[in-house]
Amino acid sequence: MNLHIKNDSGFLALAVRMVIGWTYFSAFFRRTLLANKLDPELPGYIGEKFNHFLPNALGIKPIIQYLVENPDILYYNMVAFTIIEGIVGLFIIFGLFTRLMSIGVFGLAMGILLGSGWIGTTCLDEWQIGVLGIATGFLLFLTGSGRVSLDNYLMNRNVAFTKRNGLHG
Amino acid sequence: MGSFFIFGLTLYTNQVFHGGLWGTLHNKSVKPxxxxxxxxxxxxxxxxxxxxxxxxxxxxxxxxxxxxxxxxxxxxxxxxxxxxxxxxxxxxxxxxxxxxxxxxxxxxxxxxxxxxxxxxxxxxxxxxxxxxxxxxxxxxxxxxxxxxxx
CATH class of the missing domain: 2.60.40 (Immunoglobulin-like)
Structure with missing residues (x-):
């Protein structure tokens, strides 16, 4: 791309892309590699954290209640969420399928917001991260990833799938 | 358009979760x-x-x-x-x-x-x-x- 740097909106959003990517990827990283938070038998199981959201969640209470009443389904959902967070985070950092992944950023942030937006002891912690994640996902959907990204690299290499119509860019 | 929708959602959830716009502020994470x-x-x-x-x-x-x-x-x-x-x-x-x-x-x-x-x-x-x-x-x-x- 021979775009002037000031017109490369995706590149200008690089800091946001890398930081939001890490906030998501790090969730996967710490739950699986740094500590085992996916084991229902251990204290610190994220299913229990998910249970904390229940009393004052907005609009998604029935879903949370159903999951915390059915530990098996909850477990699969927690594993799936964690893996999705890991993939979305990693791909956003590297700028791969940026626009598709930005929808993931938006969706996961919406889940955080509606579930735990009411939780936060010092600041309005979860509400802040939720609304910022939503705004960020939307921003990245519009900007795409710009010059420093795998999307850009692949397009310059004329890799076959980049020539078809799709969400990436 | 999307931006205004997101700003609206932000204000709405701020109000619902914490009373951030009007009325009494509340934080449900403080006291049991x-x-x-x-x-x-x-x-x-x-x-x-x-x-x-x-x-x-x-x-x-x-x-x-x-x-x-x-x-x-x-x-x-x-x-x-x-x-x-x-x-x-x-x-x-x-x-x-x-x-x-x-x-x-x-x-x-x-x-x-x-x-x-x-x-x-x-x-x-x-x-x-x-x-x-x-x-x-x-x-x-x-x-x-x-x-x-x-």
Missing amino acids: KLEITEGKLNENGLSFDVFRVEGVDVYGAWIIGIELKDAQNNVVMNYTQDQLAKLPEHAIENYYIAKVKPGKHSLIAPLGAKAKMKFNSSDILKLPSGTYTLKMTDISGASWEHQINK
Whole structure:
């Protein structure tokens, strides 16, 4: 791309892309590699954290209640969420399928917001991260990833799938 | 368009979750709160549902007293801190993943946990008909009451 740097909106959003990517990827990283938070038998199981959201969640209470009443389904959902967070985070950092992944950023942030937006002891912690994640996902959907990204690299290499119509860019 | 929608969502959730626009500000992560429902006193003894709905997500609540009083304010049942710490498993029936359970020094009710509590000592079974008040006390001093008829 021979775009002037000031017109490369995706590149200008690089800091946001890398930081939001890490906030998501790090969730996967710490739950699986740094500590085992996916084991229902251990204290610190994220299913229990998910249970904390229940009393004052907005609009998604029935879903949370159903999951915390059915530990098996909850477990699969927690594993799936964690893996999705890991993939979305990693791909956003590297700028791969940026626009598709930005929808993931938006969706996961919406889940955080509606579930735990009411939780936060010092600041309005979860509400802040939720609304910022939503705004960020939307921003990245519009900007795409710009010059420093795998999307850009692949397009310059004329890799076959980049020539078809799709969400990436 | 999208930006305004997101800003709207931000203001809306700020108001719903914390009262950030008008009215009284509220933060439901500061003090514990229990909801007591489904109180029953019958031939099977005393049972009720307790649901921890507010407070810090990673800590407490520490329940140091469960007390039942009759209409004349006489205490007819009293579980102290130490008794609650040794409460047998069959007295607590948890609904969810986060569980109400006896801790080292008190009964612990984690945020989002909901349980049916059952007490059926002979004293409780012998109680005459009437109106009773159940009271649960947190170590902070906060307490919650619920009326039960027999």
